[in-house]
Amino acid sequence: MLIPVLFIAVFALAESEDPGDIDPSACLGLDLTSVFRECGVPSTVFPVRGSEAWQDDVVFRYGTDYSLFLFRDRVWQVRVWDSGHIAGIGIGDSRESVLGTLGEPAGETDDSLVFDLPDRGYPVRLRVRFSEDAVSDLYLYRADF
Numbered sequence: 001m002l003i004p005v006l007f008i009a010v011f012a013l014a015e016s017e018d019p020g021d022i023d024p025s026a027c028l029g030l031d032l033t034s035v036f037r038e039c040g041v042p043s044t045v046f047p048v049r050g051s052e053a054w055q056d057d058v059v060f061r062y063g064t065d066y067s068l069f070l071f072r073d074r075v076w077q078v079r080v081w082d083s084g085h086i087a088g089i090g091i092g093d094s095r096e097s098v099l100g101t102l103g104e105p106a107g108e109t110d111d112s113l114v115f116d117l118p119d120r121g122y123p124v125r126l127r128v129r130f131s132e133d134a135v136s137d138l139y140l141y142r143a144d145f
Contacts, residue, residue: 024066024078025086025140029120032073035060039068069141077141086138087117087126093135098128116143 022039030038042060048069050056057077060068065084069077080086088101098113099105106125107114117124123143129136 022062022066024062024068024080024084027068027075028078028124028140028142029122030068030075032070035068035070035075042068077139080138080140081136084138086140087115089126089128089135089138091135091138095130095133098135102126102128 027035027039039060039062043063044059044061046059046061048057048059057069057071060070062068064082065080067079068075069079078086081091084091089098093101095113102113102115105113106116111131112127112129115126115128117126117140125141125143127139127141129139
């Protein structure tokens with residue numbers, strides 16, 4: 001009967017804060033207890049399978065704004081879409097606007113630019129994904145994972 005106890009503990013920890021009031025980039029590096037305290041209970045929880053077993057994540061989705069990717073007991077990646085913002089970049093911004101805000105990227109693929117952001121005691125990167133020259137997704141992540 002561990003599962004019901006876990007759910008009771010999760011709901012007891014969570015506050016009824018509106019996820020729209022949370023800065024998802026502040027969640028990077030949080031432990032599980034802090035996630036529930038700061039963000040509340042996620043609207044959906046699901047696994048994401050990596051190419052190797054050690055790359056599997058648990059994802060906490062908060063409405064239509066953002067998802068937190070957890071490995072073991074820490075948030076290692078934050079995904080923002082729909083109407084979110086990270087580091088002054090918002091969904092729908094142009095590639096030109098992103099480059100004007102963040103400068104030269106550290107890396108580039110066909111549909112993404114990757115930027116090194118200020119260190120938080122671990123390296124932090126932001127992957128900005130584009131669709132038709134407009135930002136479609138933002139992935140803020142610990143680069144040491």
